[in-house]
Amino acid sequence: MATATTSPRIDGGRLLERLATLGEVGSTGDGGCARLALTDDDRAGRDLVVTWMRDLGLDVRIDQVGNIIATFAGTEPELAPVMCGSHIDTVRTGGRYDGNYGVLAGLEVIESWLAVGLRPRRSLAVGVFTGEEGARFAPDMLGSLVYVGGLGIDEAHDALDAAGVRLADELDSIGYHGDTPCPGPTPHAFVELHIEQGPVLEADGVTIGAVTGVQGISWQELTITGQSNHAGTTPMALRHDPSVVVAELTMFVRRLTQQLGGHQVGTVGRVELFPNLINVIPARAVMTVDLRNTDPDRLRVAESAFADECRMLEQSEGVTIERRSLARFDPVEFDATMVDAVERVAGDLDLSVERLPSGAGHDAQMLARVCPAGMIFVPSVGEISHNPAEHTSPADLEAGANVLAVLLAELAELGAAG
Amino acid sequence: MATATTSPRIDGGRLLERLATLGEVGSTGDGGCARLALTDDDRAGRDLVVTWMRDLGLDVRIDQVGNIIATFAGTEPELAPVMCGSHIDTVRTGGRYDGNYGVLAGLEVIESWLAVGLRPRRSLAVGVFTGEEGARFAPDMLGSLVYVGGLGIDEAHDALDAAGVRLADELDSIGYHGDTPCPGPTPHAFVELHIEQGPVLEADGVTIGAVTGVQGISWQELTITGQSNHAGTTPMALRHDPSVVVAELTMFVRRLTQQLGGHQVGTVGRVELFPNLINVIPARAVMTVDLRNTDPDRLRVAESAFADECRMLEQSEGVTIERRSLARFDPVEFDATMVDAVERVAGDLDLSVERLPSGAGHDAQMLARVCPAGMIFVPSVGEISHNPAEHTSPADLEAGANVLAVLLAELAELGAAG
Numbered sequence: 127m128a129t130a131t132t133s134p135r136i137d138g139g140r141l142l143e144r145l146a147t148l149g150e151v152g153s154t155g156d157g158g159c160a161r162l163a164l165t166d167d168d169r170a171g172r173d174l175v176v177t178w179m180r181d182l183g184l185d186v187r188i189d190q191v192g193n194i195i196a197t198f199a200g201t202e203p204e205l206a207p208v209m210c211g212s213h214i215d216t217v218r219t220g221g222r223y224d225g226n227y228g229v230l231a232g233l234e235v236i237e238s239w240l241a242v243g244l245r246p247r248r249s250l251a252v253g254v255f256t257g258e259e260g261a262r263f264a265p266d267m268l269g270s271l272v273y274v275g276g277l278g279i280d281e282a283h284d285a286l287d288a289a290g291v292r293l294a295d296e297l298d299s300i301g302y303h304g305d306t307p308c309p310g311p312t313p314h315a316f317v318e319l320h321i322e323q324g325p326v327l328e329a330d331g332v333t334i335g336a337v338t339g340v341q342g343i344s345w346q347e348l349t350i351t352g353q354s355n356h357a358g359t360t361p362m363a364l365r366h367d368p369s370v371v372v373a374e375l376t377m378f379v380r381r382l383t384q385q386l387g388g389h390q391v392g393t394v395g396r397v398e399l400f401p402n403l404i405n406v407i408p409a410r411a412v413m414t415v416d417l418r419n420t421d422p423d424r425l426r427v428a429e430s431a432f433a434d435e436c437r438m439l440e441q442s443e444g445v446t447i448e449r450r451s452l453a454r455f456d457p458v459e460f461d462a463t464m465v466d467a468v469e470r471v472a473g474d475l476d477l478s479v480e481r482l483p484s485g486a487g488h489d490a491q492m493l494a495r496v497c498p499a500g501m502i503f504v505p506s507v508g509e510i511s512h513n514p515a516e517h518t519s520p521a522d523l524e525a526g527a528n529v530l531a532v533l534l535a536e537l538a539e540l541g542a543a544g
Numbered sequence: 545m546a547t548a549t550t551s552p553r554i555d556g557g558r559l560l561e562r563l564a565t566l567g568e569v570g571s572t573g574d575g576g577c578a579r580l581a582l583t584d585d586d587r588a589g590r591d592l593v594v595t596w597m598r599d600l601g602l603d604v605r606i607d608q609v610g611n612i613i614a615t616f617a618g619t620e621p622e623l624a625p626v627m628c629g630s631h632i633d634t635v636r637t638g639g640r641y642d643g644n645y646g647v648l649a650g651l652e653v654i655e656s657w658l659a660v661g662l663r664p665r666r667s668l669a670v671g672v673f674t675g676e677e678g679a680r681f682a683p684d685m686l687g688s689l690v691y692v693g694g695l696g697i698d699e700a701h702d703a704l705d706a707a708g709v710r711l712a713d714e715l716d717s718i719g720y721h722g723d724t725p726c727p728g729p730t731p732h733a734f735v736e737l738h739i740e741q742g743p744v745l746e747a748d749g750v751t752i753g754a755v756t757g758v759q760g761i762s763w764q765e766l767t768i769t770g771q772s773n774h775a776g777t778t779p780m781a782l783r784h785d786p787s788v789v790v791a792e793l794t795m796f797v798r799r800l801t802q803q804l805g806g807h808q809v810g811t812v813g814r815v816e817l818f819p820n821l822i823n824v825i826p827a828r829a830v831m832t833v834d835l836r837n838t839d840p841d842r843l844r845v846a847e848s849a850f851a852d853e854c855r856m857l858e859q860s861e862g863v864t865i866e867r868r869s870l871a872r873f874d875p876v877e878f879d880a881t882m883v884d885a886v887e888r889v890a891g892d893l894d895l896s897v898e899r900l901p902s903g904a905g906h907d908a909q910m911l912a913r914v915c916p917a918g919m920i921f922v923p924s925v926g927e928i929s930h931n932p933a934e935h936t937s938p939a940d941l942e943a944g945a946n947v948l949a950v951l952l953a954e955l956a957e958l959g960a961a962g
Contacts, residue, residue: 324777359742359903376791485777
């Protein structure tokens, strides 16, 4: 890592204005955004961000999985670039900061350097990764996973959404099926600035989080097949009811998190019954289970206990349960040098800082497979995220972007040969 | 009741052929039918049945709620008519016999009388009642309820389906918004022939069921509002998760049926989560509960215990639960003379017969409010109904129609003045 470097302060007002403008694209009318990956709203958001990138004179490339990589050339462009970035896709009822903040703060850092005529030694790339949320195409963090070679481009292209639409067809449809090859060039280092989406920083009254790593994630989809029948005439003892099995498994997930304690969380976020009518015992149910833990061994214990419970219910309820893994990522520990650097830079800027793990998955955990990667968190008000009410104070948004600016200036050696 | 009257045997082949032909309308390709009330498929089924009615020379009237009433004039048409019938709407994954059988058997009885030049003293009307299943518009048995004046025509017209479409608009759209006033004329008596949709007759090896009454039904829709949040970052103890509350209530319904025993059944057939994504704790859930019992007091106990559980969960889970009654019918006991008559006629025809209650709701329970009403059941193979695999043997279908024929001949005094 380079010796301490300074960076001009970023322009907080300009950053907030861009966040507000991007937040209008796919606006849900209640302060939130709906820009599911590769929809027309996602295209509109991408078009806006690409326009801003071009206005800054950046070299904008679209790769084969639709990742947007905008590069501010350094004075020695043959060196591996430093990279920052995040994503701009959202869940169906998303907020304005999740992802957008990391992307637009990257552009803001470049604009603040351009404003004073500074150029770094290493090029600085801002990445907008495709389908980070996984809310439309599984797995989540798909774009960054493909970028680092963790998923083949053909397999990614064949990913289907719930309606059976193919990812490659949607890339074509919105005009973001680029030809820059995947996997992409290995960065010198990667930094992602993001809202915490959890309660820790706000509860502790701390402005900056130096993220130590990311929880492991296990996503499964279950298809439970029973016996459809009449809700009035079928005696309780003769039923094979998938709706009851969904309920048993949902309660099991809660008990499991209580038993394992610690950082174990579990969520049943999606349930569909077929035919889904008041007076018909369902023939079939589809449900998802999201299990996460910072401890890889405990996450495996949770998965194994859940699988055992499924097998037991198949016997006791007379149903069949097919399980399919939609995503599986072991917990990630970020490079210690990067965690230290975030902590030091925050301190240098007189900002309160603490170390914490991330409960959510992030593109940075994929980049951590190929280069030193780190994350900077800022507080989420009321710990609300994936929700239109998602909020972070303007002062904290500005503070986080200044930490990013100094860290990128160090990593890319701003002014070293400017 | 008239003294014993004979009737010519019905033509089983002709009845089966009509059942098969109607079963092709809205066919799901797997032996089943999807003719949700007032859809284009329902219209096609209605058009077919009306064509058959007109071919028999019947007087066909459409009333204000879309009920089809086809009358075979008696020799003394000023007398109150005897009525039979059922419905031809289905659940989304329905079979070929539920409802259709009672309607087409009524036409078959008339055709068998016409074939030998017999005419009853009282007119015989065959009713096809709108929206019996309740699978699209609530309450179930809507058409027959309006026919007997149990629900006002304006209220029925304003019923909305899940997509917010108004019943009256769909009546207009499919051309079945008639002008015959509701409530309709009070019949002398009403008989409904139907498949059992339960296990009793098959298990006992009996051909004919003399139905003693119908279970009481309580249908509720619940909207559970919690706090949407990120599935990875939100500690379990801070969640207000509607998905968990759906699971708690589903398990409670099962425990309740175990505690109450007897004929108590309970079903959660419909569940929807919003936004229904793998990595988002839902903001809201909508679920339905179908509770039934032959004992009115026990049904009230079940409803009250369920309401208590909802209030308890509002406290313990920090959610709000809105409950809305979609349908509520007390148990019905059929006229003893009618039950006796079904039993006697079956015996006269050398068919095995037993008394049993109906687990499902039927149009006959609405007609029972205004005239002596009864029902004839035939066995369901494998007790399967509301399912494409619904089946009854041809011999049983024919036997049931012959019981109907003799009973209608008695009630309408066939040949008394023919």
